[in-house]
Amino acid sequence: MRTVLTIAGSDSCGGAGIQADLKTFSALGAYGMSVITAITAQNTMGVFDVRELDVDIIKKQIDYLYEDIRIDAVKVGMVSSIEIIDVIGECLKKNNAVNIVVDPVMVSKSGYHLLREEAKDELFKVLFPLAEVVTPNLFEAELITGAKIENLEQMKEAAVKIHNLGVRKVIVKGGHLTGDAVDVLYDGESFEYLTGTRIETKNTHGTGCTFSSAIAALLARGYTFQKAARLAKEYINGAIEHSLEIGHGVGPTNHFWNLFKKDGCINEPSE
Numbered sequence: 001m002r003t004v005l006t007i008a009g010s011d012s013c014g015g016a017g018i019q020a021d022l023k024t025f026s027a028l029g030a031y032g033m034s035v036i037t038a039i040t041a042q043n044t045m046g047v048f049d050v051r052e053l054d055v056d057i058i059k060k061q062i063d064y065l066y067e068d069i070r071i072d073a074v075k076v077g078m079v080s081s082i083e084i085i086d087v088i089g090e091c092l093k094k095n096n097a098v099n100i101v102v103d104p105v106m107v108s109k110s111g112y113h114l115l116r117e118e119a120k121d122e123l124f125k126v127l128f129p130l131a132e133v134v135t136p137n138l139f140e141a142e143l144i145t146g147a148k149i150e151n152l153e154q155m156k157e158a159a160v161k162i163h164n165l166g167v168r169k170v171i172v173k174g175g176h177l178t179g180d181a182v183d184v185l186y187d188g189e190s191f192e193y194l195t196g197t198r199i200e201t202k203n204t205h206g207t208g209c210t211f212s213s214a215i216a217a218l219l220a221r222g223y224t225f226q227k228a229a230r231l232a233k234e235y236i237n238g239a240i241e242h243s244l245e246i247g248h249g250v251g252p253t254n255h256f257w258n259l260f261k262k263d264g265c266i267n268e269p270s271e
């Protein structure tokens with residue numbers, strides 16, 4: 001069985017963060033493990049409070065997993081502070097972690113800051129160079145590059161700038177543009193558009209977490225990067241199309257709408 005680790009924050013309503021990641025791993029036939037960085041008090045209407053975990057327990061969670069288990073891919077989500085970023089960086093390097101997907105979670109859809117302002121540069125400096133891919137949404141790509149993004153051309157320019165920070169591959173997600181939901185993938189040589197029809201729904205809680213953890217699960221299962229990205233895009237599309245009307249706000253993506261069987265392999269656990 002291929003294994004995937006998520007290092008991220010807990011979302012009490014289960015739509016984003018660690019909970020979304022673990023559901024995605026299961027639905028894609030990989031064995032999921034988690035290292036919790038912070039606990040959020042959150043529901044479909046917003047994030048209301050956060051407690052960061054202390055770095056010592058974060059370090060122990062990571063190190064004891066690597067001491068015992070082969071880990072085929074890692075997804076990194078909410079990392080909150082400079083100290084947490086540094087300890088994650090140290091542990092991933094020390095343990096020779098592979099297939100690292102960094103989702104640079106900064107602000108929730110409801111506007112709550114999940115990354116401290118002063119920790120932004122540390123995230124770029126410490127975790128970006130370790131990543132196989134970084135997956136910013138439009139707002140995050142704007143914060144990273146300092147440039148406004150309003151169309152595909154500007155998404156491509158942002159992808160190049162982010163690649164130039166020392167990132168191997170970049171996917172700038174277009175979920176927050178109007179029109180079709182097109183993401184721009186750049187690997188340092190060429191661009192690829194990951195295309196999806198925009199689904200008219202308010203229930204998009206956890207889309208970014210679901211997408212990045214799908215890429216990690218598929219990398220763990222041995223897909224090439226390009227194939228993993230394309231299949232992850234199909235997966236998130238289905239998960240949004242069948243998203244759930246739970247709660248009074250922005251409902252979550254649905255991982256079990258129809259066990260995803262693309263290529264006849266997904267959801268059949270790998271050897």
Ligand SMILES: Nc1ncnc2c1ncn2[C@@H]1O[C@H](COP(=O)(O)OP(=O)(O)O)[C@@H](O)[C@H]1O
Pocket residue numbers: 136137138173174175176181182183196197198199200201204206207208209211233236237240
């Ligand atoms: N309404 C939608 N219809 C189809 N795809 C969407 C929609 N909203 C987001 N996506 C896709 O979901 C993935 C996550 O993107 P996005 O929502 O922008 O991330 P985040 O949750 O980090 O803001 C991307 O592949 C994006 O294109």
Ligand SMILES: Cc1ncc(COP(=O)(O)OP(=O)(O)O)c(N)n1
Pocket residue numbers: 008009010011015016017018040042077078105107108109110114204205206207208209210
């Ligand atoms: C604990 C936690 N981590 C990440 C997020 C952000 O999730 P994301 O999928 O990027 O988008 P929204 O859920 O904010 O729509 C979160 N909310 N909580």
